[in-house]
Amino acid sequence: xxxxxxxxxxxxxxVLFASDIDLNASKGTDQSVxxxxxxxxxxxxxxxxAKIEISFNVPIDASSVQKNNVKLVHLSxxxxxxxxxxxxxxxxxxxxxxxxxxxxxxGTYEVEIKSLKPTKEHQNEQIKEIKYRFYVPEVINDHQxxxxxxxxxxxxxxxxxxxxxxxxxDDVERYLLNKYRNHHHIVIEMALQHARAxxxxxxxxxxxxxxxxxxxxxxxxxxxxxxxxxxxxDPVLIDHEIxxxxxxxxxLNTPTRIKAYLExxxxxxxxxxxxxxIQEQKAKCDFDVDTLLGKER
Numbered sequence: 001x002x003x004x005x006x007x008x009x010x011x012x013x014x015v016l017f018a019s020d021i022d023l024n025a026s027k028g029t030d031q032s033v034x035x036x037x038x039x040x041x042x043x044x045x046x047x048x049x050a051k052i053e054i055s056f057n058v059p060i061d062a063s064s065v066q067k068n069n070v071k072l073v074h075l076s077x078x079x080x081x082x083x084x085x086x087x088x089x090x091x092x093x094x095x096x097x098x099x100x101x102x103x104x105x106x107g108t109y110e111v112e113i114k115s116l117k118p119t120k121e122h123q124n125e126q127i128k129e130i131k132y133r134f135y136v137p138e139v140i141n142d143h144q145x146x147x148x149x150x151x152x153x154x155x156x157x158x159x160x161x162x163x164x165x166x167x168x169x170d171d172v173e174r175y176l177l178n179k180y181r182n183h184h185h186i187v188i189e190m191a192l193q194h195a196r197a198x199x200x201x202x203x204x205x206x207x208x209x210x211x212x213x214x215x216x217x218x219x220x221x222x223x224x225x226x227x228x229x230x231x232x233x234d235p236v237l238i239d240h241e242i243x244x245x246x247x248x249x250x251x252l253n254t255p256t257r258i259k260a261y262l263e264x265x266x267x268x269x270x271x272x273x274x275x276x277x278i279q280e281q282k283a284k285c286d287f288d289v290d291t292l293l294g295k296e297r
Contacts, residue, residue, distance in 0.1 A: 021075060021108045026132035033057050033118070033127050035094070039134040044163050045144055046136045052098040052111055056118075058125050060096065064117040065089040070098045075133070076107025083109075106138040106145075140177045141185045143192075146170040155254050159199055167196040175250050184237045185295050186225060189287040194218040194242050196286075198251045198261075205264035212268055216276070217284040219243055224281035232279065234293065 023042040035055040039046040052072060065087060072083040085100040096116065113130040117123075138145040149161040149170045160169040168176075176191040197214035204211065225237040252258045282289060 021133070023108065023133050023135060028128045028130040029132050031128060031130070033125055034130070037130075037132065041132040041134070043134040044137070044147060046104075046109075046134045047144070048103040048106070048136050048139065050104065050136070051100065054096045054113055054130065056094040056096075056127070058118045058122040058127075059091065059094050060089060060127075061117045061119050062089050062091065064115060065096055066115070069113065069115045070096065071112040072098060072100065073110045073112070074105065074107055075110050077105075104136045106136050108133055108135050140181045141188050143173075143177055143188060145177055146173055148174060158256050158260060159203060166192075167199055168192055169195070169199065169251075172198075172250055184235075185292045186285075186287075186289065187238050189292065190218065190222050190225065190238070190285065191242050191247075193221060193286050194247065195251065201264045202257055202260035205260045205267065208264045208267040211264075212273070215243070216273070217286065220276045220281040221285035224278070224284075228278045228281065232282070234282070 023044070026041050029037060029041050033056050035057050036053075037055075038053040039050055052070065067087050070087050072085065074081045074083060083100050083104065084102075085098050087096065087098050089096055096113070098111075110131065110133045116127045118125045118127060135147060137147065144164065146163050147170070149163075151171075154160045154169070154171055160171065162169055164170075164173075166173070172195045173192070176195060177188060180187045180191055194215070197218045200214045201208065201211045219241070222238070222242050225234070226239065226241065227236070229236050252261055276284060
């Protein structure tokens with residue numbers, strides 16, 4: 001079971017609404033007549049402009065594809081809001097499509113498909129009720145916010161939970177995306193580069209001599225847009241170092257993680273590491289800087 005936490009603004013005040021929602025709860029999703037479901041069952045990274053597509057291995061009687069036969073419910077809303085939309089049937093791909101009339105608010109959704117019938121030629125096939133859930137995360141500067149991980153599970157291992165497999169621990173990603181949500185896109189990318197670097201160095205602290213450059217590269221990218229960017233015609237986008245104590249406290253929040261980082265740091269002590277020339281710092285960013293510079297703050 002995944003524990004999800006949702007935040008709502010009601011009459012100007014911040015209200016925290018927490019609920020245990022079993023994303024894996026489903027019904028009829030393993031029928032042989034089903035070719036595919038989109039979004040998939042228990043999918044965690046569904047975009048807010050998603051449409052529901054159910055493809056079948058048998059042709060569907062178009063007359064059975066009615067608006068009331070496909071329902072989409074926002075389980076995270078206080079009143080289990082039903083999402084309005086249009087339904088259609090693509091006879092060439094045997095696909096039933098439900099298109100919501102507006103972008104989907106963040107939260108957990110349940111799809112219910114019922115009363116569909118195959119054509120007369122396939123009347124021996126039966127299509128039972130289908131019901132399953134998926135999650136639409138909040139989007140901040142083109143990044144989907146992963147669900148809040150269960151702290152006990154997340155902190156039980158060195159690298160924790162990373163459901164979107166982007167190299168950043170989910171609790172750290174949520175912290176950074178929210179902290180820099182009102183900054184330029186590049187600042188969020190810099191912060192995520194720092195977080196990826198941390199995961200790399202603590203994963204194998206004994207390899208410090210080969211991995212230290214990941215953190216150095218992240219810092220060089222940060223320094224460029226903090227102090228020196230205007231010298232080369234780029235804007236200064238941040239007024240502090242991301243690699244600060246607050247960041248370290250989030251990354252190193254368990255004894256195991258602290259121990260791994262201290263071991264990494266110990267193995268680097270005593271050596272001399274050259275500084276990156278100012279004109280080369282921008283190239284240390286591990287993302288497409290020029291494309292992001294074209295985006296608004």
